[in-house]
Amino acid sequence: MKIAFYGSSLLSSYWNGAATYYRGLLRALAARGFDITFYEPDVYDRQKHRDIDPPDWCKVVVYDGTLDALKAVAARACEADVVVKASGVGFEDDALLAHVLAAARPEAIKIFWDVDAPATLAELRAHPDHPLRRSLGRIDLVLTYGGGDPVVRAYRSIGAAECVPIYNALDPETHHPVPRDERFDGDLAFLGNRLPDREARVEAFFLEPAARLPGQRFLLGGAGWGDKPMSPNVTYIGHVSTRDHNAFNVTPKAVLNISRESMAQNGFSPATRVFEAAGAAACLITDAWVGLDIFLKEGEEVLVARDGKDVADLLAALTPERGRQIGERARQRVLREHTYAHRAAEVDRILHAYAGRAMSEVAR
Structure with a gap:
């Protein structure tokens, strides 16, 4: 079964949180x-910050950030049995969806x-x-990150x-325990790009606890935080390549x-960082959200914080030995x-069920 997947980027995690997913x-x-075949636009300097080379398990087509190039790659949707348009591609998403749906064969499984x-749902409301809302009638299935x-x-x-949630998960070949790296030494580390609906929570759950615990060392990774005021015990290291995520997770006493x-607010949405940290046997402190107990x-x-004070209290009481025990569990x-083998088995079952249904409809 051939899949044409139109997404933000497979090759780069730069301003692209979905890469590991x-x-x-x-x-x-x-x-x-x-x-x-994965189709990704050359935008936001992602191709200048590649984390991986094109893999042998997937063909990657990088196209220019122009409408003509978009139309050319969208036309190739006709070659696939399954056509996927992901959210947040980052260049003319609405046009891409329209052209991909127009090019897909009638019997192809069309997925958003x-x-x-x-x-996305807040925007649609x-x-x-x-x-996208107008196009839902032409889409067979919505799959979600959570x-x-x-x-x-x-x-x-x-x-x-x-609509079926396909949650984040662990790729044990990519995320696993490694030796500690002194570049990432500290008591608590957080990795995440600076985004409008994340910034206030980073202040509350990371920067405020850092100010409460001047004797502990905090490490901040991710793009966009360079001009953010922070206490002297916070070290900002900028973008962290995916090749360094394991060391970033295992080296500090805990990661956040x-x-x-x-x-x-919605819940049931574990970030990729949750599984990356767990796969590396890191001690994870997470903010509280509904549905966490499904996963950990x-x-x-896992240690759970309802606010910044909880983060500070958990970190102050955490010993390296207990952190290692939590991480290994x-x-x-x-x-x-x-x-991801578990998740792929679920997607495989869904796609084959839809393919069987489509063949029956064609036969009629």
């Missing part, structure tokens, strides 16, 4: 026999894959005439034929996950239940 899931699907469903039943109900209520505002058990496999849990 795409890589883990598509590699696992390729291992199940899918023939995948939403990697930021709470934010605010704009009833949004192009969101649980609230997202499923919301998408169905605005016209989606079906901070959900974006929309995902925290509070107090045993988390690693074992995600290996048992939450790898």
Whole structure:
């Protein structure tokens, strides 16, 4: 089965939080026999900050950030059995969706894959005439990065034929324990780009606890924080390549996950960082969100903070030995239940069910 996947970038994680999700899931699907071509635009300097070379398990087509180039790659949707338009491609998303749907064969499975469903749904509610909303009747299936039943109900209520969450997970070949790296030494580390619906939560869950604990060392990674006021015990290191994520996770005493505002409010939306940290056997402190217990058990496999004071209290009481125990329990849990092999098996089942239905309809 051939998949044409139109997304932000497979090769670069630069201003592209979905990169590890795409890589883990598509590699696992390729291992199940899918023939995948990933189409990504050359925008936002992503190609200048590649984390990986084009892989052998997926063909990657990089196209210029022009409408003519977009139309040319969209036309190739006719070659695929499964056509996927992801959210947040970053260049003319509405036009890309329209051209991809127009080019796809009638019998092809047409999917909108939403990697930021709470934010997308908020936009659709605010704009009833949004192009995506108008296109839902031509889309067979919405798959989402997460969101649980609230997202499923919301998408169905605005016209989606079906919606299924395909959660983030662990790729154990990519994220695993490694030796410590002194570049990332500290007590608490956080990695995330500066985004409007994340900044206030980073202040509350990371920068304020740092100010409360002047004797502890805090490490901030991610793009866009250079001019942000922070206490002297916070070291800002900028963009961290995916090749360094394992060392970034295992070296500090603990690492912090901070959900974006929309995902925290919706719940059921574990970030890729949750599984990256667990796969490396890091001790993870996360902000609280509904549905966390589906993935990790509070107090045993993850530490949970309701506010910045909780972060400071948890960190102050955490010993290196307990941190290692929590990290190892988390690693074992995600290996048992939450790898991309598990997610790919689910997607495989869904796609073959839809393919069988499409063949029946064609036969009639």
